Amino acid sequence: MFELLFQKLEEKIKLTEEEKKLSRSFFVPKKLRKKQYLLQEGDVCKYVAFVEKGLLRSYTINDKGQEHINQFAFEGWWIADQFSFLTREPSKYNIEAMEDCELLLLSKSSEDEMLDKIPKFERYFRILLQNNLIATQKRLVSSLSQTAEERYSELIQDCPTTLPHRIPQHMLASFLGITPETLSRIRRQIISKKAPHIEDNVQG
């Protein structure tokens, strides 16, 4: 159950066997079936979750009932509503399993205790947040200054295999902040650019 977590940890920090053993005790394993929720709007986000297996999405619902996906999390990634987790205020997000998932949950009190007893985790989470911040800033810049087509093209360039195969197109659209119709049209345009249309070539 902890294989992937420790693999990821070792990329950033070196833990002794002692520390590994101890750190396990702070996590609670949890399985989630497709369409089950890790967090629902209005609830306080009690855990940050490490994804050992599966795929989740985090989304909001606006006053018109439209879903807006703002994050996906695969194997090897963390997911939570950082704001609600930190402040204990009710969350505006829903976090839902899109596939059957195996998660490792870390509660606030466990996190505090873990950081206290194994200070190396301060560094690990700092680096994690740093990378997350860089990625989020990049998305923000591109959402403010690029067209929908540019954003889609970059997304499938950065993530050519995973995203299109495991995530339905209308959810990708939502993640990019556009409608499914627009994404469909963008894809058609891109395809016709790559393989230019051969004009009717009627003989005679």
Place this chain on the structure above:
Amino acid sequence: MFELLFQKLEEKIKLTEEEKKLSRSFFVPKKLRKKQYLLQEGDVCKYVAFVEKGLLRSYTINDKGQEHINQFAFEGWWIADQFSFLTREPSKYNIEAMEDCELLLLSKSSEDEMLDKIPKFERYFRILLQNNLIATQKRLVSSLSQTAEERYSELIQDCPTTLPHRIPQHMLASFLGITPETLSRIRRQIISKKAPHIEDNVQG
């Protein structure tokens, strides 16, 4: 010169007098006059800067020559291109003083040494990044799912005093990802909502 920095540090971590004294040695004070640059596109971001005094902006220039502001930093805030600082790749950002500034610069090697000698700073920077991430995520969500008017209204609600007084309107527009013309029109609309137009009331 270090008053504000230590005030801010104390909000997150407790330092001994010894540690305070030591930590000073890692920073390089730097004054910047209005319109001078802390970082220019193409250069590697060598420092994260704490702003003791003044105001800076971070922006990109796209292929059409348009500026896109993505961050402001006032007294008490940090500013840098995290990505370039981390990877040592050339930056895509320009960081420019909008007012005369007093900064405290921290180089990568100083940061590493400081984190090594005063591990409490791991926690400090982790918390800093966490808050920054939460704020950036909020901006991302709003840029993807709200109208320009909603974004502007929220901005002046969150920051009613500082922003409009120290930052010219066309830079606020750029920060919001809209044109100066659009922001001007939005402001007119908001004003006419607050103080509804009195219809011509010609007697007779």
Place this chain on the structure above:
DNA sequence: TCTGAGCGTTGATCTACATCAATGCTTTGT
């Protein structure tokens, strides 16, 4: 085996915001 829901696609129309252009006010530098 049928049925209904979910999904992607396409067309027609609408709208928020961009772009282009002009004007007048304020600030800056010499």
Place this chain on the structure above:
DNA sequence: ACAAAGCATTGATGTAGATCAACGCTCAGA
């Protein structure tokens, strides 16, 4: 004290992407 640059505003027009509506395909469940 003056010229020049920077800035906010307003109007006319253009456009990326949203919305509304319809259609066919696929697949899960009775």
